[in-house]
Amino acid sequence: MRRILLALATVVGVVTALPAAAQFQKPEDAVKYRKGAFWVMGQHFGRIGAMVQGRVPFDGAVAAANAEIVADMSKLPFAGFVEGTAGTEKGTPKANVWTDKAKFDAGAKKMQEEAAKLATAAKANNLETLKTAFGSAAATCKACHDDYRN
């Protein structure tokens, strides 16, 4: 049985196989984790945004380095959405993160996919290609923020 469970865990993804809460000692730790991961991701995403919006000169290598970090970071924050950590203050998650979980998870997956596409697009070293991919990725951020964030 243990062997079957282990094999199953390997198939479905070892980390996500555990309930998210089991990975954190306290709910506050999970909140701090998701906020930290989103913040780090947002800083790197913002640096690409600054190029896309012409606030800083385009530099393909810098864009690619930042997009790589965005793609890596995009995998992390969702484990931090443990039950019982909804809020009402600005910036906190609404309860529908958990009551409408399948849709929330689909939105998270979409964002991760667009982040991966952004990392690939950024390697093209072309501002127009970067702009398109950045726009698609930014739309997935906004979609979830609109629906699930106070």
Add this chain to the structure above:
Amino acid sequence: MRRILLALATVVGVVTALPAAAQFQKPEDAVKYRKGAFWVMGQHFGRIGAMVQGRVPFDGAVAAANAEIVADMSKLPFAGFVEGTAGTEKGTPKANVWTDKAKFDAGAKKMQEEAAKLATAAKANNLETLKTAFGSAAATCKACHDDYRN
């Protein structure tokens, strides 16, 4: 000249070629960044620690997944140590981060090297190998915390 500078930036590393502060809009953003990156890293490092210390059963695949994230995350927080963000409260960096910068940077590099070694060691799927690499990595965390953290 611009071409030479660009070539140089590529050689020495595009992101670190810029002064760290130039990457953040406000010093508070940099502080939030380094704290977030360390917290995320610490959570994953702690999960390996729990196995090493026998608090949770050893699972090689989970250890390897966590070590991979630790190695990736180890590259990030140091950009957040921008000038003027020393503190006196518990957990804040002491001023010697900046006055003794070469030594601090060497400590950071050592930690990153040990995190990379941990990621390699974790793939061996052997608890004793993991323990050794975890101990070496943990020692690099402690060394800097002892010297540079209030």
